[in-house]
Amino acid sequence: MAPYIDEALLDDPDELGRKDSRGTLRALASAGAQVREALELAREAGIDRLTEEDRPRSVLVAAVGGSSLVSDVLELLAEPGSPVPVQARRNLPLPGWVGPLDLVVAVSLSGRAHGPLAVAAEAARRGASLLTVGADDSPLAEVSRRARGIHVDVGRQRISSRTSLWTLLTPVLVGADRLGLLDAPEAVLTAVADRLDERATELRPSSESFVNPAKLLAMQLAETVPVVLGDGPLGGVAAQRASSMLARTARIPALCGELPDAASSIVACFDGPYTAVGGRRPGTYDERRIRLGDIDTSQWEPHHFDEPDGELMERRRGPEEEAGQDIFADPFLDGPSLPRLGLLMLRDAPAEPPTPESQQAEMLTEAVLTTAREAGARVMEVRAGTGAPVVRLADHIAMVDFAATYLSIGLGLDPSVSPHVADLRDRTS
Incomplete structure (x- = not known):
């Protein structure tokens, strides 16, 4: 079950200030x-x-x-x-x-x-x-x-x-x-x-969530088990920053990696329990069956039954299930649903002019994103603006820093103060 984020709080600058005790x-x-x-x-x-x-x-x-x-x-x-x-x-x-x-x-x-x-x-x-x-x-x-x-x-x-x-x-x-x-x-x-000044203006607390990219990203991240992936070395460093800020500021653990090396380990997660596929390839029949009247077809093998008079049917996943949500799930009988896997892809600005290496990297990135969407993971993309490498890196860092801080406050946490970190310091000092 995904944590609850208070969207209204994110659009209240005064309340944001009260929750943010040290002015993060x-x-x-x-x-x-x-x-x-x-x-x-x-x-x-x-x-x-x-x-x-x-x-x-x-x-x-x-x-x-x-x-x-x-x-x-x-x-x-x-x-x-x-x-x-x-x-x-x-x-x-x-x-x-x-x-x-x-x-x-x-x-x-x-x-x-x-x-x-x-x-x-x-x-x-x-x-x-x-x-x-x-x-x-x-x-x-x-x-x-x-x-x-x-x-x-x-x-x-x-x-x-x-x-x-x-x-x-x-x-x-x-x-x-x-x-x-x-x-x-x-x-x-x-x-x-x-x-950095431009991003501070764009991502400021008084900017409402529907036009503030960092607030939107925070709300998307709150609904997922996040994995942060950079599309190259620059994005990889930004992904490390995102993972650190999500953990230390928002108290959300997040894997991070860099393409191409991390492609297989990240894509392997798409077969796990946090996607709609859950170990099954998309497009196959769902193993669950609908019970119609007194007839229970849950033990029937797929592709091995008829549909007389429309009384029996096998159900494919609807859009809600492809998104990782089962509209037939009963939270009281089945327990709370698992949160959905979220892939945050930090993408560098397009290479100008394109090179064979940059085109190959772009193809790999698109392949990973397509695989994630087909598996039912929630895909989020952040693209850096143009400029020198350190300028593009600043773009990414500003976005993930603000998003992690908004996520922390939206979850009712103080982004500056962690009681458990304070306890750890006391026990090791």
């Missing part, structure tokens, strides 16, 4: 401003010093929790053309090859997360170069300054790494651009800020 929606709307502020803070921190230094032999990025997407994005954007390897690390041990010729990037909003702090301290001990992003009055900042590294402050009123992604990510992209690992000049990052 407001913080997400500030993403564009976060980019611009981070650009200024990076300049003040002296990040241009990186252009005066030799290019490192390798780059290692340490980030955990809500900050971990920083390393994923850097790997994604650097992979096509970076002259040096870029790797992610969550915690110690620091790889044995890290030394004075390498750069370690450590990211923590509070500057106190154990993993990045320990990695930065060990890297400093070995003489590696440091670029750190976090609170200015934190242990991480102190480690960086002692090692003569570059530390970028995160500014004020940043209370959650989930809603401060662009505060953390922007300085890292600036640094990578200065080192020639990727192409993210200030003009591109300004375009990111502009795109």
Whole structure:
């Protein structure tokens, strides 16, 4: 049985504000401003010093929790053309090859997360170069300054790494651009800020649900067991973000994957109990029978009975059943129905001009979507707008962030506060 989402609540800005105790929606709307502020803070921190230094032999990025997407994005954007390897690390041990010729990037909003702090301290001990992003009055900042590294402050009123992604990510992209690992000049990052502003306006709380794509997506997700799939590397990183936000913000577990690698594992789910097919191919006869009068045909084999005078009949699935709903089900006798599988496909902007590789990827995506629809899964698609890769990624991140937050509030949850997470912290502190 799918959870109940209060659609009326989503169209009441005042009620949205009351349910959102720490201003998650407001913080997400500030993403564009976060980019611009981070650009200024990076300049003040002296990040241009990186252009005066030799290019490192390798780059290692340490980030955990809500900050971990920083390393994923850097790997994604650097992979096509970076002259040096870029790797992610969550915690110690620091790889044995890290030394004075390498750069370690450590990211923590509070500057106190154990993993990045320990990695930065060990890297400093070995003489590696440091670029750190976090609170200015934190242990991480102190480690960086002692090692003569570059530390970028995160500014004020940043209370959650989930809603401060662009505060953390922007300085890292600036640094990578200065080192020639990727192409993210200030003009591109300004375009990111502009795109995030556009999405904040489009997805604002005062926009009614029938014209607000994030609210519509939240209502669709609420009716499903969601699976999030990216149609390529960029969509794959966005799918990881969606899975994390759905779990941490909306408390909805969601599988995620990236095409082409995840195609078979995701499509296999279409044969499971959360679709209309439920292990049977679409178009076959339903094993259930209608009982007419005193005659019960439930034991009759399909295709092996007649229909004298129209008294006996075999029923094919109607549209409600193809959608995963059985109009003949009795909730009191049969129990509540299972929620329906939902496939959220995060699609990149079409390649211009098309290439054989992009056309093949498009064919695979369409094949997966067609298979999902035929199986009775609910299909949702989000298409990124055009622009540089990081601009297109910002499109997807804005949509899934707002949708997960609206879903949380619509389910009656506070997107900022999880009692069980607080209990876990108390038990492990």
